[in-house]
Amino acid sequence: MPVGKVISTQDSPSPTFFAFAIAKGGKVHKDQFIKVKTEEGTMLAMVDNIIKTNRYYARAETVVDAENLEGLFPVEDWEFLIGQATPIGVLADNLVRRPTLPPSPGEGVEEMEPGLLARFLGFKPNGINLGQVIHHEVPVRLSLTRMFQKHVAILAMSGAGKSYLTAVLLEELLSRQQKDGRVATVVFDVHGEYAAFAEKPPADCQDFSNRAVAVRQIRIPAASLSAGEIALFLPGMTPVQQMELNEVVRSMEGSRYTFKELAEVVQGSKIKPQTKAALSRGLMNLHMTGLFGSEEQLTAKREGEKAETYRLRDLLVPGQALIFDLSGHIDTKRKQIIALWAAKQIFRLRRQAEIPPVIMFVEEAHNFIPEGVSRELAPAKSIFRTIAREGRKFLCSLVVISQRPIKLDTTVLSQCNTHIIMRITNPYDKDHIGKGSEGITVRTLNSLTTLQVGEALITGEAVRCPIFMRVRLRTSWEKKATDMETDAVAYENSMARESKKLEAVNDAFL
Ligand SMILES: Nc1ncnc2c1ncn2[C@@H]1O[C@H](COP(=O)(O)OP(=O)(O)OP(=O)(O)O)[C@@H](O)[C@H]1O
Numbered sequence: 001m002p003v004g005k006v007i008s009t010q011d012s013p014s015p016t017f018f019a020f021a022i023a024k025g026g027k028v029h030k031d032q033f034i035k036v037k038t039e040e041g042t043m044l045a046m047v048d049n050i051i052k053t054n055r056y057y058a059r060a061e062t063v064v065d066a067e068n069l070e071g072l073f074p075v076e077d078w079e080f081l082i083g084q085a086t087p088i089g090v091l092a093d094n095l096v097r098r099p100t101l102p103p104s105p106g107e108g109v110e111e112m113e114p115g116l117l118a119r120f121l122g123f124k125p126n127g128i129n130l131g132q133v134i135h136h137e138v139p140v141r142l143s144l145t146r147m148f149q150k151h152v153a154i155l156a157m158s159g160a161g162k163s164y165l166t167a168v169l170l171e172e173l174l175s176r177q178q179k180d181g182r183v184a185t186v187v188f189d190v191h192g193e194y195a196a197f198a199e200k201p202p203a204d205c206q207d208f209s210n211r212a213v214a215v216r217q218i219r220i221p222a223a224s225l226s227a228g229e230i231a232l233f234l235p236g237m238t239p240v241q242q243m244e245l246n247e248v249v250r251s252m253e254g255s256r257y258t259f260k261e262l263a264e265v266v267q268g269s270k271i272k273p274q275t276k277a278a279l280s281r282g283l284m285n286l287h288m289t290g291l292f293g294s295e296e297q298l299t300a301k302r303e304g305e306k307a308e309t310y311r312l313r314d315l316l317v318p319g320q321a322l323i324f325d326l327s328g329h330i331d332t333k334r335k336q337i338i339a340l341w342a343a344k345q346i347f348r349l350r351r352q353a354e355i356p357p358v359i360m361f362v363e364e365a366h367n368f369i370p371e372g373v374s375r376e377l378a379p380a381k382s383i384f385r386t387i388a389r390e391g392r393k394f395l396c397s398l399v400v401i402s403q404r405p406i407k408l409d410t411t412v413l414s415q416c417n418t419h420i421i422m423r424i425t426n427p428y429d430k431d432h433i434g435k436g437s438e439g440i441t442v443r444t445l446n447s448l449t450t451l452q453v454g455e456a457l458i459t460g461e462a463v464r465c466p467i468f469m470r471v472r473l474r475t476s477w478e479k480k481a482t483d484m485e486t487d488a489v490a491y492e493n494s495m496a497r498e499s500k501k502l503e504a505v506n507d508a509f510l
């Protein structure tokens with residue numbers, strides 16, 4: 001059914017822009033998709049803006065001087081809605097092409113049927129279902145390859161719904177069938193938000209516990225690290241110290257050891273006293289972190305069960321998630337060390353095709369991969385940069401998640417070919433996103449400040465044109481943080497119980 005008609009203005013219709021008068025009662029919204037016939041085929045366009053006009057109110061003197069004339073004229077009948085639309089493609093012979101001819105003035109503008117829109121946007125029946133296109137009953141089903149092969153960035157201000165969307169993505173990845181292609185998933189979970197995937201959920205939530213392992217403790221095998229890799233954990237090491245360490249590590253080749261034992265070997269060697277002292281101090285510092293040992297050991301513990309230990313490789317399995325719960329590590333350096341070691345191993349294993357294609361989620365990515373911060377302060381940055389540059393060849397993908405895109409390394413961000421952007425109000429972050437995201441117009445960029453929690457703009461490789469969408473509801477268990485009121489009441493209640501107990505003890509003594 002037509003919702004309007006193309007109108008002729010000074011510079012439109014053109015192949016890149018047209019305006020249309022919306023029929024009385026026609027339901028058209030900003031960010032909605034519409035279609036119109038052209039000589040080339042069916043043109044799909046997105047409504048960028050809607051303007052209300054009324055010639056009665058067009059001149060100031062009419063509005064100010066003749067207030068009482070309103071009753072004499074059919075003012076309401078003169079109100080019209082004008083839609084402004086940007087053509088996205090034309091469908092002809094089952095192919096979507098770039099429009100090169102405009103629709104004709106007077107041509108009827110129609111709503112898009114869900115099936116046609118899904119086809120136009122390139123959605124796949126077995127794609128990743130993130131939610132629904134805004135104003136349309138069309139599920140957003142993105143092709144796994146087009147979305148992840150060239151990395152993804154999820155960017156938004158705090159509280160906009162990034163982690164919720166990430167959980168939806170995890171659900172999708174963990175629910176895939178073998179025939180549709182399953183990948184191994186790794187999450188660097190800074191706040192322990194995704195660890196619930198590995199727990200038995202309440203009855204009304206979907207159970208992913210047999211497909212997820214949340215690792216809380218890790219022992220990196222000291223002997224698996226070259227002197228160069230150890231130097232990454234010990235920023236500030238001089239070239240001389242690194243050279244000497246290299247000699248010591250090579251002399252120990254084939255044996256297992258802890259960094260404490262390596263420090264003892266350094267102590268017993270003929271290295272100059274100053275270098276020796278610095279080296280063994282560094283190695284002992286690493287030993288004291290508790291993150292290194294003689295054996296590789298990843299420890300996971302489900303509530304009410306006993307702890308289990310694994311090797312990294314055992315947990316990189318198709319259709320399963322390995323969640324590094326980093327919430328217990330307050331020191332950022334420890335988080336960096338874990339991420340650095342794990343990402344390096346995963347990339348190595350993937351290059352050697354020893355593990356399935358892998359997708360790595362990096363929460364708070366601006367802390368692991370910060371812009372303009374030295375290697376000393378961000379040792380994990382170099383491996384993530386390497387994966388961003390080379391990962392696509394080996395099907396090792398990154399999903400970087402950040403509430404401060406301006407602080408995120410531009411090399412990594414520029415390698416993310418799909419951007420999912422949610423509500424963002426900081427003008428600097430908005431500008432930064434505008435510069436880094438392809439196909440975003442100024443008007444689209446300005447819409448970002450008006451997005452609601454759970455709404456997102458997807459742009460880049462995964463979609464044919466930028467689309468606004470609403471993220472679907474989670475099926476997995478969302479362990480909600482308690483709010484301030486609940487926590488405050490619980491605190492006072494527990495204090496009251498404590499003081500009652502004390503009173504009882506005092507009474508017993510009196
Ligand atoms: N699509 C959604 N549907 C329903 N609730 C949502 C949706 N997205 C987010 N929320 C709710 O909004 C709140 C904030 O979401 P979330 O934790 O995902 O934000 P965030 O962007 O990750 O914030 P931060 O940057 O602080 O980590 C949560 O309570 C979450 O349940």
Ligand SMILES: [Mg+2]
Binds near residue numbers: 162163164
């Ligand atoms: Mg979050």
